[in-house]
Amino acid sequence: MTVSVQFPDLTAGEFDGVRARLTADRPDRLVVPHEAHxxxxxxxxxxxxRGLVSALRAAVEGxxxxxxxxxxxxxxxxxxxxxxxESAEVDDADAGPxxxxxxxxxxxxxxxxxxxxxxxxxxxxxxxxxxEQRGLSHHELSERDRIAxxxxxxxxxxxxxxxxxxxxxxxxxxxxxxxxxxxxxxxG
Numbered sequence: 001m002t003v004s005v006q007f008p009d010l011t012a013g014e015f016d017g018v019r020a021r022l023t024a025d026r027p028d029r030l031v032v033p034h035e036a037h038x039x040x041x042x043x044x045x046x047x048x049x050r051g052l053v054s055a056l057r058a059a060v061e062g063x064x065x066x067x068x069x070x071x072x073x074x075x076x077x078x079x080x081x082x083x084x085x086e087s088a089e090v091d092d093a094d095a096g097p098x099x100x101x102x103x104x105x106x107x108x109x110x111x112x113x114x115x116x117x118x119x120x121x122x123x124x125x126x127x128x129x130x131x132e133q134r135g136l137s138h139h140e141l142s143e144r145d146r147i148a149x150x151x152x153x154x155x156x157x158x159x160x161x162x163x164x165x166x167x168x169x170x171x172x173x174x175x176x177x178x179x180x181x182x183x184x185x186x187x188g
Contacts, residue, residue, distance in 0.1 A: 001107035002100055002139055004043065004130040005120060009036055009097035018116070022103060029105055036099040037090035040083050040147045043130065044138045046185070049178050052076065056175040059157035060168045070158065077154045080147050087144055100141070138181045150174060 010018065019031040034041060044052070055069035055076075065073065090096050108116065108131070117129040153167035163171065 001103050001113070001131060002041075002141065003103065003108070003113070003116070004041060004100040004128070006099060006128045008124060008127065009099045010101075010120075011097060014120075015098045015101065018101070018120070021119070022108070022112075022116070026106070029103065032102045032104070033098045034100045034102070034141060035096040037087040037094075037096045038144065039100070040080075040087075040140070040142045040144070041100045042079070042140045044140075046137075046182070048072075049138050049182055053175060053178045053182065055157075056171050056178070059153060059163055060172050060175060062162050064160070065157060073154050073158055077151065077158065080151055080154070084144065084148060084151070102141075138178065140177070146170065 015033050019033075022031050023029050051068060051072040055065065055072040057063075058065050058069045059073065113131045117131075120129050121127050149170040153163045153171045156163045156167060
């Protein structure tokens with residue numbers, strides 16, 4: 001299970017407390033932090049995923065982008081550019097804030113997640129705490145290099161240029177990820 005925490009992200013100290021809480025009764029449980037400057041994390045609803053599948057398919061097939069395709073790729077390009085710029089400003093050696101973490105073996109059950117969300121909102125009532133909901137949203141967690149590799153192909157498509165094979169491969173991988181999620185979650 002992936003838990004996202006934003007506004008504010010968790011500090012390293014808060015995360016240590018969360019990890020201690022989640023492993024107190026289950027010492028073999030894995031709780032893995034995803035520092036905001038090292039990992040790009042996104043959650044997309046099914047309509048957004050469908051729009052991105054259409055746009056990415058047009059880009060890798062070399063077809064002219066529709067208005068909706070262009071809008072979806074432009075939003076994605078801007079989101080990537082903003083995150084890459086922000087993440088580059090933080091030294092990788094720094095722990096940095098933690099915007100999400102994964103809980104495995106076992107994952108959190110519904111009651112554990114509810115108690116955790118309440119605890120994380122105790123000092124920050126407006127903090128957003130989201131738990132992965134299978135089938136309801138697509139979750140991505142990617143390293144900086146993977147995000148950076150997607151940008152040239154997206155920008156070429158937005159300029160109306162043919163996307164070269166090297167730039168198309170990262171887009172094809174993302175397209176396969178999104179299309180695979182839609183196939184596995186047809187109700188979404």
